[in-house]
Amino acid sequence: MNMQMNDLLGGGLAAGVRRRLRAQQAIQLVLMPGEEVCIQGADAGQCCEILAFDAKGQSAVDALELNGYQAGATVTQAQLEAGRPSAQRLLQQLKGFSVDPHQLSAAVHLAPDELPCVITASERSGPVSLVLIAPGLDMRPDEQLTVSELDISIHYLPERTPELPEPLAQPVQDLHIPHSSARVYRVKAGEWIQIIDVAGKQCSDFIAFDEAALEQGEEVTLDAVATRTLAGQALPQPGLYSRFADSRLQPMLELVQDTVGRHDSFLLACTPKYYEDEGYFGHVSCTDNFNRALKDYGVKPRAGWPAINFFFNTLIEPCGTVGMDEPWSRPGDYVLLRANRDLICASSACPDDIDPANGWAPTDIHVRVYGAENQFERAIAHRVVPEELPRMTLQTAFHSRTSKLTRHFAEYRGYWVPTEFEGWGARAEYLACREKVAVMDLSPLRKFEILGPDAEALLQYALTRNVRRLAVGEIVYSAACFETGGMVDDGTLFRISEQAFRWVCGDPWSGTWLRELAAQRGDQVSIRESTDQLHNLAVQGPNSRELLKQLIWQPETRTPVSELKWFHFTVGRLGGPEGIPLMVSRTGYTGELGFEVWCHPDDGTELWDAIWEAGQDYGLAPLGFDALDMLRIEAGLIFADHEFCNQTNPYEAGIGFTVPMKTKEEDFSGRTALQRQAPESRHKLVGLVLEGNEPVHHGDIVYDGRMPVGQITSATPSPLMGKMIALCRVQPDWSAPGTELEVGQLDGLQKRLPAAVQALPFHDPERIKVRS
Incomplete structure (x- = not known):
């Protein structure tokens, strides 16, 4: 039954519909005779356990020829x-699928090395209901046996209508277009539109009218200029606004969820003129369809309807020119909106088949409306x-606590993080960290667990640091580079044991890159993501040691918090030997x-x-990302997509100390490119102190006269210095401390802000405080 994904499509089967089976969870699906499902792991090491039932509710394991596998859902039972x-969540799912835990003995166990696996329903099996489980025990912070998601691809018969995603709740309207x-x-105030x-x-295309105004004969609709003005956007951008307003500057709709991220917010719905200009006279258009559909509501026809163009992939050049290409949306993708008042809404399934706007083949749209009592x-x-299913923004283990302290959140790397806290604010949070102690959700x-005989060899090549010098219990900060010398990411590497490491970084793609690198090299190594099993709080400031040493218990064999050295780690429990690990x-x-204190997410609120x-x-205060930006810029610490990107090498990013070119004799990714670069020609990361505020x-x-010599990468008002400061990448001849430069604004010439170069870091240049 094992085969590669690209061998799956048999004769007559439709393209696969993919679903993500999350770690420690289950999904249910139904196969008709001739249809098949492929199960494979995102990374090696995750098993799958399967329950199969025929139309009479009896086990279909025999009919599906699954009896060659190990019997019994042993890992699921251990989790429960x-x-x-995690056991309670899984048990609730199984009950929703009408599965009794006693039936788990009739399941089959697919070991990690038995994936990918293809299961085919046949005439003998008839229609079958499958419950797929990705089970596993919670990973303790000192363990590396993480639980991973599985990728499920279902291949239906061509005549089967593509399955819609499961409703988010019980719909009050189900409308197929x-x-x-x-x-x-019609949508009532507070209701949700999917x-x-x-x-x-x-x-x-989507348009909406204020129902009360329409009943009075006034057409109050979504307004592009009002929405852009309130959002502070000069022009539409590919994407969606969080709120859409009418011409009275009042919000009509809120965007709540979006699985695509690529739309146009306010071009016209397609018009008869567009098709006529292209030579397609009489071609049906969204505008004509709207005019006909709205006639019964007394709405006057228009030559073109301003609309939110959901799933329309616009390309906007720096000069403002608008182009378009095939949409990014995939089967089942959706947007979820909430109505701020009673609305009359109109949605289209665009008829454009003369360009890539609908992938050259128009298909259907489905609308669901959910009651106002729901919460999403x-x-x-x-x-x-690009090829994976969308990942929606998640809440961290500490969200239930931080959300009680603030409503100011921003999306960062797929999670909601607080930007500042009500009652404190960025300045107070900053001062707490500098003078007392602050706690922050990071x-x-x-997190990636890297284990195996070749773990050290892989990391010695992947990272710029000399990993072989890293002792068990020690941490090192490192860059990771492409062969071009440009940075993949930066992060910290923990040596858990002789052949086991944990790489903590910013970019989730780092794990993909490491797996690809290991495959190219033929390394015997396991690389599994543990982010879902390991969340962390940063406790920072002069009082952080005193605070934590009274909370953390350690066995005699572990270093106590009070003696923990810089860039080392220890293991303990909260409050005593029976506390959470x-x-x-x-x-x-x-x-x-x-x-930083690391725990399983289910223990987050207790921690x-x-x-x-x-x-x-x-004097503890919460710390948001706005205050963190002030702290890290003063400390000269770099941030992805500001101080570095894939075209910036570690020297230019200001972390040349992570590249021990002389003492690390072994090759590493990017070494040759870095060696070819003359040190004298490298741009340098420096500090700038502005004269004004x-x-x-x-x-x-950044200029010297009319000559551009550098660029600001990050900037902040500094409470420490009482001035505006910045991190700046400059050409080497302008990097000496004291060099006078100017920051150009407007067109770069009409407005200049005087500045002087200063060595980094601004704060604690000898790193005495962080080492204390």
């Missing part, structure tokens, strides 16, 4: 018996690699004495509560 929150048509529907692309690559979390999609950091590292991103309660005696920003050009 552990009694942890055949291709090349439009429909009108617009679904059924088959993928299909645009859907805000989320937008991202993808680590859970979006990606923790890992504590002497690391941070603030330039202050500080630690936060303990730190928060004990911290009150030490006018703000400067990432991307501002």
